[in-house]
Amino acid sequence: MTVHQDSMFYIPGAAAGITQWKVETLQLVNWGGFTGHTSVPFSPTSTLLSGASGTGKSTLLDAYIAVMMDSSVPFNGASNDATVGRARSPDQRSLLSYLRGKKDIGRDRATGELADQVLRGQNSATWGAIALTFIDDRQRRYTVARLYYVPRSAARDSDLVRKMCTIDGAIDLRALERFAADKFDRRSVTAAFPNLSMHDTYSAFSQAFFTRLGIGVGGDGARALRLLARIQAGHQVSSVNDLYTAMVLESPGTYAAADAALKHFGDLEDAHRAMATEEAKASVLQPIQELNDIREAELAKARLVDGFGIHIMSGDSPFGLWKLTCEEKLLETAETTNRILHGEAQTDKATAENSRIELTGRKTNLEADLSGNEANATITGLDRAIEQLGQDLEAARSRRKTFDTNTQRLHLALSGESDFADAQAAATAFLDGYEDAAKVAREERDAIRDEAREPLGLKRELLEEQRSLSGRAGRMDPKLHAIRMQIAEETGIDAEMLPFVGELIDVPADQQGWRKAIETTLFGLARVMLVDADRLDHVSKIIDPLRLRGRISFEGVDLAAAARPRTRQPDRISGKLEYKDSPFTAWVQNRLAADNTDALCVDGPEGLRGPGLRVTASGQTRSGTSGAHGERGAPNVIGFTNTERLAEIAEDLGEIEKILACHDRKLSDADRRIDALAEDRVAHGHVLAVARFRDIDPDGIENDIRAKQQLRDHILEGDDTLRKLRADLEGVERELGVANRAYYSADARMTELDEAWNELVERKDAVTGAIDRINAQQAVALTDEQTAYLNTEFAEVATADDLDGFATGVKRLEKRLAASAEDARAKARQATQGLETVFRHYQHNWNDPNLSDSIDDYPSYRKILDGILTTGLHKRREEWTRRLTDWSGQDLVPLAGAFGNAIDEIIDRLTPINTILAGLPFGARRERLKIELRVLNRDDITKFKRELNALARLNVDGMTDSHVQAAFARLQEFMKQIRPEGRGKNSRDYFLDVRKHINVTAVAYDAEGRERATFDRIGGKSGGEAQELVAFIVGAALRFQLGDDENVRPRYAPVFLDEGFVKADSEFTGRSVDAWKGLGFQLIIGAPFDKFTSLEPHADRVLLMVKSPKGYSSVNAIEPGRQIPAQQTSDDEGPT
Structure with missing residues (x-):
């Protein structure tokens, strides 16, 4: 062990106690x-793997x-x-x-x-x-x-x-x-x-x-391995919290609880979807029974009507048999009625005959008595005269009505013969002078028409010019433009390459006072059409045989020629113009600058004296002693645009319209005068057509009738016997007239009934014969149902007992039956379409390869509907609602508890790790490190847990279906937050990963337990400090994860670090390595060359990685303390 290691710490009994691998x-x-x-x-303690990058x-x-x-x-x-x-x-x-x-x-x-x-x-x-x-x-x-x-x-x-x-x-x-x-x-x-x-x-x-x-x-070996893998990966972390939660803590139990809840909730959703699907299917298929009933009924109706054979044109049919049977019954009834009426008419005829004989005798006696009375002859004459006057009165009234209508415009007042004679005299005088008056009126009208010819012609010319200008730029004469377009069409040259000089120049606004002078001096030149000189012969050849619409002047122009240098002279015509940019502009500028064209503009007549061409603003020109002045009567043609000219035309057209409107009014007045003369002539002719006034005098005739009636009444008032005889005769004549009418009426009825009888008998024989033939052949049968149906339908279109209307009624019935059958078929088709629409809707939503949308599959769809209705949707909904309540208690309650349990587990895990850390000196001052935890309070997390707890207590028993569905939708919305495929993994992890709900810091305490430093952010520390802190925290956690927190050393010792301690200096590297080794781990460290010197003193074995130029790697052991070159390669070319 090095001196530095001695100064750190040493764990007694590191080689004793448990067995270590x-x-x-x-x-x-x-x-x-x-x-x-x-x-x-x-090495059993520490091994350093180093080498160049890629070795x-x-x-x-x-x-x-x-x-x-x-x-x-x-x-x-x-x-x-x-x-x-x-x-x-x-x-x-x-x-x-x-x-x-x-x-x-x-x-x-x-x-x-x-x-x-x-x-x-x-x-x-x-x-x-x-x-x-x-x-x-x-x-x-x-x-x-x-x-x-x-x-x-x-x-x-x-x-x-x-x-x-x-x-x-x-x-x-x-x-x-x-x-x-x-x-x-x-x-x-x-x-x-x-x-x-x-x-x-x-x-x-x-x-x-x-x-x-x-x-x-x-513990869990898989967890330990995962931690080892994270340690080996050596991911950079920015805080103690990230270090601890990412490398030490495992995925909390909230995920498993959430997944369990999601699984069972998925079953609930599946059941809900299935139930909703069944309900939706039932809703979609609900109308099919009614639609099919309609379809079957309408098809049956159509079959019934079709069975009548109303469309059979020849041959027997049930409908024909029904028609014959009905007609036979009607004919029988008609025969009976005919004989009854014939008897009644015969009786009436006999009675009338007796009355006639008796009344005729009485009349003869009265006439004999009257023939002996002299006054009776006078009365008879007066009656004849009054009757004739009555006829004359009606004729006079008719003629007077016609006369008044025909002469109404003459306003005649005819009270007697004198007025009528004056009217006829006036009519004669009017007709004698009519021809002269009509001639004068026609001449006045013609004169008015002649006055309108000039403005009409001008209007046509202006409209033609307006149409021509509206489709082009410039204001060139329309006739010249038309000729230009004809030439362009025949030669194939674009009209823009055949410009007139006037279209290439314009008079600016500040020179408009010289417009008349410019138009006058350039009158001929402005109307010259320019042609590319290279195409001049071609144009001449093409147009020579043509009959142009007018004569046009043109000139060939060398387009390559440049404008001659000149100084703009404002007092010359050329100096007062603007020039359009075109291939012809240079020629135009040169041409206008010529002495015989470019007139000098003078202020008045006195300026016309002098050499050269001169012009005044009013257009008077003089060249030496020759001069000219006056109007040419042609519109201006110079200008790039025609806006000004179009405005002038519009103004001129407005004035002309006013003139023409005045002419139209005068002409209408003249026509009315001519028409009035003609109508007066006709009216006067009707006056002369009446020969005498009495023919149109109903008032005079009425006076004559009244006079004769008064005379008759006077005679009768003076003779009581005559008056009584005439009254008795009039009464007998009236009664005799009644008797005669009754006699002849009865006789006519008898004749008519006899004729009808013959027809009835003939018809009935034919009908009965046809019925007998059909019944004998038995080819056609008519059921009671068919008969009842036809009788009912016939009653809707005709009177059942009307023989005369029977044929018409039968035709109406045929139409009704045909329409009824077609209507039935249409309704059947409509019902079929409705059914197939339902089937298509069903297939669109729940495609079943065994079904089609054809009406043929109705039984299958009906079976599906019956199956759904039989299972009882209501009971299924009740069962699903009960399961919903059970689920919220069985799955959400554990999920709610899992949050608290997960936090408790994290806190519980801190105790053994802190126990390990308490025995390890940390840092240069040999302090002790402790991990501390704080639970974060976040509003959205609190809201999530509150909603979770509320839903865990959810009980939908007793709720209405709408409330249950709302509660379920609320649950679905909540569960989306924790679904892996829901609102995104971030949402799921944010709520379920309780590691994100805490904040972990490391606190360093001195020997007396006083807090010396709190470690929160790692990123702000040096690489070495960070590595040392990581080594202590992660190493202690690994000891716990390996299950060795109560042992002196871990059973499983190897810890691999890939590019470990890359940012640590020698001092911190040593402390970090000693921390790992002090925790009892065997270190295998991969590090680049630049960290070799800081790590090599702490490694008991150094392995150097080298790679040959061909890509073969090898491992070479070197002695610790040996200096290695900056780059190593191997001559090893791989296995031989």
């Missing part, structure tokens, strides 16, 4: 860079994990630091990559795909093995081994053949090579090595070495 050797066969057999001896330190330490740990424990190799994911995933070091000796990844030259570069097993099978031999104080040895066979086709760890072995004693793995080809057959291997046991499961395998090596005595 230490790892003696590690054997490797074909593991990582170690090809063939390699044996690594370890194999982690490979050796991962071999320990591969042998001792479950496959769920990830390897600790540095090569895995860059990857994350599940344990031993394809992206990390794996058994397969170690056994084949994976070096790198390269691209296959043959396939071009990426492939592993390996030391062995590339094109053949290989094998490998790892063995740890342990030795105790009595020199007894015990070996734990893993054997592997790697087929050539192996692509993942699951493709390997793996054997787990324990050997009572030591073994040389090379002796097992002969069994590799047979994949380490159990019988062969155990026969050769009687002290070797093969285990089928990791559980049996681990339990064997747990028991033998004393791992977890009085």
Whole structure:
């Protein structure tokens, strides 16, 4: 022991008391860079594995994990630091990559795909093995081994053949090579090595070495191994709390209690889902019975109607037989009625005949008496005259009504012959002058029409210009634009490459006062169409045979020519223009600058004197002694845009519309005058068409009738005898008229009844014959049910005893029956569709491959519905509700208790660990370290537990179904928080992991029990201090986990540390190593070169890892204290 170790502490009796197991050797066969057999001896106290990066330190330490740990424990190799994911995933070091000796990844030259570069097993099978031999104080040895066979086709760890072995004693793995080809057959291997046991499961395998090596005595060996794995991994932690909860404490019992509750709650949910499913199925299938009843009834109705044969056009049918039977009954009734009515008519005829004879005699006697009275002849003449005047009166009224209608517009007031004569004279005068008046009216109308021609023509021109301008830029004359478009279409040249000069220049706003002068001087040039000179001959050739819509001037332009340098002259026409950017602009600028074009702009007529072309703002031009002035009558065409011109056109159109509206009013007035003359002519013609006023004078005729009636009445008032005779005669004539009408009526009825009788007899004979024939053939039968149905339906459309309406009624019945059958079939189809919709809904929700959505499967669906209803959904719901209450008590109560128990377990575990720590001097001042725990109070955790306790006491007995469902939904929401697949693992762990509900700190006390320091955050301390603190806390916890808290030293001593103490300096490294050794552990430390010097003084054995250029690793033992170079390689090229 070194001086420094002496200054730390020493545990008396470290070699006495219990038996302790230490790892003696590690054997490797074909593991990582170690090809063939390699044996690594370890010091019983401490061994340092060092070497350059990638030489194999982690490979050796991962071999320990591969042998001792479950496959769920990830390897600790540095090569895995860059990857994350599940344990031993394809992206990390794996058994397969170690056994084949994976070096790198390269691209296959043959396939071009990426492939592993390996030391062995590339094109053949290989094998490998790892063995740890342990030795105790009595020199007894015990070996734990893993054997592997790697087929050539192996692509993942699951493709390997793996054997787990324990050997009572030591073994040389090379002796097992002969069994590799047979994949380490159990019988062969155990026969050769009687002290070797093969285990089928990791559980049996681990339990064997747990028991033998004393791992977890009085505790859980699996927990101890998991802690060893975490210690070996050496994960960085930032606080004492993280260190203790992550490395010392196991998963609390709340998880198991929650999983048990979730399992049983899952059964409840399954039952609830099943019950809800049955209810949903019953709800979906509920209408099928009613729908099927409707379907069957409607189909039966359709079959009944179809059975009548109403659609049979020829041949007998039940409906035809029913029709004949009904008609026969009606004919019998009609015959009986006919004979009764015939007898009554005959009696009426005889009675009327007797009355006629008697009344005729009386009339003859009265007429004889009157013939002897002289005044009677006068009365008779007056009666004839009054009758004739009555006829004249009706004719006069009709003619007067027509006359008034035809002459209404003349407003005639005719009170007598004089007025009528004046009206006829006026009519004659009007008709004589009509032609002259009509001619004058027509001439006035024509003159008005002539006045409108000019504005109408102008309107057409403006509208045409508006349409033309609306589809293009510029304000060029529409006629010239139309010719341009014709040329463009015929030549295939884009219209933009055939611009007019006026479209390439514009008058800016500040020069609008010179617009008239510019339009005047450039009138002809602005209307010239420009053509690319290179295409001029082509254009000429194409247009020569064409009949253009007008004449157009054009000029070829050299587009390559540049504008001549010039100074802009504001007093010239060219200086007052803007130029559009185009291929033709240079030519336009040069052309406008020519002397014969570029007029000088002068302020008034006096400025026109002088040389060259000059122009005033009003458009008067002069060149020397030649001048011109006046309007051209053409619109302006110069400008890039036509907005201004379109506005002018719109304004002009508005003014023209006002003018035309005035013309339309004048024209309408003239037409009305002409029409009035024509109508007056017709009316006057009707006046002249009446020959005499009496023909249209009903008032005069009425006066004549009244006069004759007064004379007649006067004569009768003076002769009582005459008056009585005439009254008696009138009475007899009335009675005789009645008797005659009765006689002839009765006679006509008898004739009519006789004719009807003949028809009835003929019809009945035909009907009876047809019925007899059908009955004799027995081809058609009519059931009572059919007869009753047809009688009922017939009564709905006709009167049952109406023979005359029978045929019409039968037609209506046929239509009704056809419609009824079609309606029944439609309702049956609708019911079928309803059923199949239900079936599709059912299949969508609960697909059953044995069922379809066809109506043919109705019996199966009905059987399902009956089965659900028979089982009794209500009873099932009651049973489920009872189970819900039982579950909340049986599962949530234990879960609620598990939280308290888990905290108690953590607190209980602190006692033995603190007992161990109390015997270990800590730090330079040899203080004592103690772990202290504080339970955290968090609102959401408190709320979670409160809800858990409330739900654990839940009793749904007596609740309504809606309240039960609400309670169940509340439970489901709560259980989601602790489901692994619920709201996320973080939620589950947050609530269930009670390790997160506490805070652990380490407190250092001096010999008098005074608190010297509290350790909470590790991250703020130096690497050495942190390693020392970790060593004390974790080492003490490991002693407890191994079940040795009451022993002087642990039964199982090996502790592997991968890159341990990498941040510690020499002093702290020594104290950390001494802490582990003082706790009785055997240390195997993997460390990089830069920590070699701080660790080497504390190691009793130093092993140097080296790797050859070809990737083969080897282990070399060196003497402690020997200086090693910064980098080591080996000349070993692998096995020969």
